[in-house]
Amino acid sequence: MPRFFIAASNIFGGTAYLSAQDVEHMRVLRIRRGEIFTVCDSNGTDYTCRINENDPTGTTVQIISSAPSAGEPSVRCTVYAAFSKGDKMDTVVQKCVELGAYDIVAFPSARCVSRPDGGALLKKLNRWQRIAEEAAKQSGRGIISKVSSANSFAEAVNRASSADIPLFLYENEHQNGLRQAISDGTAHTVSVMTGPEGGFDDDEAAFAISAGMRPVSLGTRILRCETAPVAALAAVMCLTGNLGG
Amino acid sequence: MPRFFIAASNIFGGTAYLSAQDVEHMRVLRIRRGEIFTVCDSNGTDYTCRINENDPTGTTVQIISSAPSAGEPSVRCTVYAAFSKGDKMDTVVQKCVELGAYDIVAFPSARCVSRPDGGALLKKLNRWQRIAEEAAKQSGRGIISKVSSANSFAEAVNRASSADIPLFLYENEHQNGLRQAISDGTAHTVSVMTGPEGGFDDDEAAFAISAGMRPVSLGTRILRCETAPVAALAAVMCLTGNLGG
Numbered sequence: 001m002p003r004f005f006i007a008a009s010n011i012f013g014g015t016a017y018l019s020a021q022d023v024e025h026m027r028v029l030r031i032r033r034g035e036i037f038t039v040c041d042s043n044g045t046d047y048t049c050r051i052n053e054n055d056p057t058g059t060t061v062q063i064i065s066s067a068p069s070a071g072e073p074s075v076r077c078t079v080y081a082a083f084s085k086g087d088k089m090d091t092v093v094q095k096c097v098e099l100g101a102y103d104i105v106a107f108p109s110a111r112c113v114s115r116p117d118g119g120a121l122l123k124k125l126n127r128w129q130r131i132a133e134e135a136a137k138q139s140g141r142g143i144i145s146k147v148s149s150a151n152s153f154a155e156a157v158n159r160a161s162s163a164d165i166p167l168f169l170y171e172n173e174h175q176n177g178l179r180q181a182i183s184d185g186t187a188h189t190v191s192v193m194t195g196p197e198g199g200f201d202d203d204e205a206a207f208a209i210s211a212g213m214r215p216v217s218l219g220t221r222i223l224r225c226e227t228a229p230v231a232a233l234a235a236v237m238c239l240t241g242n243l244g245g
Numbered sequence: 246m247p248r249f250f251i252a253a254s255n256i257f258g259g260t261a262y263l264s265a266q267d268v269e270h271m272r273v274l275r276i277r278r279g280e281i282f283t284v285c286d287s288n289g290t291d292y293t294c295r296i297n298e299n300d301p302t303g304t305t306v307q308i309i310s311s312a313p314s315a316g317e318p319s320v321r322c323t324v325y326a327a328f329s330k331g332d333k334m335d336t337v338v339q340k341c342v343e344l345g346a347y348d349i350v351a352f353p354s355a356r357c358v359s360r361p362d363g364g365a366l367l368k369k370l371n372r373w374q375r376i377a378e379e380a381a382k383q384s385g386r387g388i389i390s391k392v393s394s395a396n397s398f399a400e401a402v403n404r405a406s407s408a409d410i411p412l413f414l415y416e417n418e419h420q421n422g423l424r425q426a427i428s429d430g431t432a433h434t435v436s437v438m439t440g441p442e443g444g445f446d447d448d449e450a451a452f453a454i455s456a457g458m459r460p461v462s463l464g465t466r467i468l469r470c471e472t473a474p475v476a477a478l479a480a481v482m483c484l485t486g487n488l489g490g
Contacts, residue, residue, distance in 0.1 A: 070465040091336075098472050100464075139466040177490025179483060217489035219345075219482070220315040221384040227343050227475075234479035235488055237464070238424060243480055244462035245422030 001038050002029050003137050005144055008041040016049055016061045023058045026051075036064065044069050044142040069142020073100040073242035076189045080150075080160050081229045082109040082196035083116065088226040093128045095230045097135035097145045100237055102189075104132070106149045107156035111198040121149060153204055160191035161212040168213035169194045169232055170205050171222070178216045178232065182239040190236055194228040246283050247274050248382050250389055253286040261294055261306045268303045271296075281309065289314050289387040314387020318345040318487035321434045325395075325405050326474045327354040327441035328361065333471040338373045340475045342380035342390045345482055347434075349377070351394045352401035356443040366394060398449055405436035406457040413458035414439045414477055415450050416467070423461045423477065427484040435481055439473040 010017040016039045039047045046069045049061040079101045128147040136144040150156035165187045237243040255262040261284045284292045291314045294306040324346045373392040381389040395401035410432045482488040
């Protein structure tokens, strides 16, 4: 079923108010009067809607029913991924939104080759946010994951460490696994922090651990920097019952 | 540490015999006399080696020690992925090899848009096998996952259903999850079978189930055809203790 995200403030009195862009999108999708489609308030609620017969502009649509978005996981997992070369972050954003990431934060790390800032960063963030929106529509999410950046590794750690379960994926960690970390407690919020090509350096690991992050291993195979966040998120979703029970 | 895969038959008498291509590769990597590197027999054993001082050709290397490849998971999981458009299978092959897939099998399915055969398929299989080899080296695998194709959906199902735990990822399955399926028994071999864009059709699902495949859900979000096998494999590896304990 076609899916549109609109601001919650544009839904009231049994009616959803679409933007001109959404109306154009509906025209492209050839949605006709009488057909039903989903409008999501970007806040976890889905509205089943029908084009309002009495509105020739097509901007107001009639709400038939509403329900919590089925696509939202029970756990809020934010993915912190170090800046990477080329279009790898495009892949990370797309896959992590599909898999249910709440937010995605890109950050600089000691071994990052790419460190966009200023206008270049803004352009990248806009691009990633568009990818997140497309992935949210395609996968049936109830929110559009926000993509942002941290100015420094320390800032990223400070944000990540506030989660109930703050996971620091570290290749030199050989004792603790992700399964144990997740099973240790009730997770409302989880952070998954992954490094750049070449991994985190020891000082970064020491800082993250001192700030309360839990170092965990993703196993003996060396995962590419764009594979690690996707694999870790899939594992978190699986272990918390959000990847098909 | 640099890593080379050679045939097990080229390792005997405390010596590993490299191909001219490997020697050239060592030259490119600037591996000098005295330096150590890893030679893997492509069969799950790693050999720590040093260039043989007495061989000016560089084709024979001295074995210092051997050990089971740390990168091999305890479970043999074969990924069956339906043919997909463009270069999506490239991504599937690369990520699944990193995550520890034993084999990867591409197969035709009712809703596949792409159905390569003859020379086109051979070219694709060669390409995927090269990607698998690169990924095996990069991630530290003990084997190079074999990439092959099945001639029909039925053939793919027949091969997949012989695993201890044969999983059929089906979007219309809403009861059974992957966690339960994996926890049900000891898994030496697992199959993970995922569909094309648009998913499996009902007849295919009925056939797969009648052949003994276990239909499982990957949750309420609709995953892209190239995301599903990667997420499912990450989950299988996590649940069997092969993604960092």
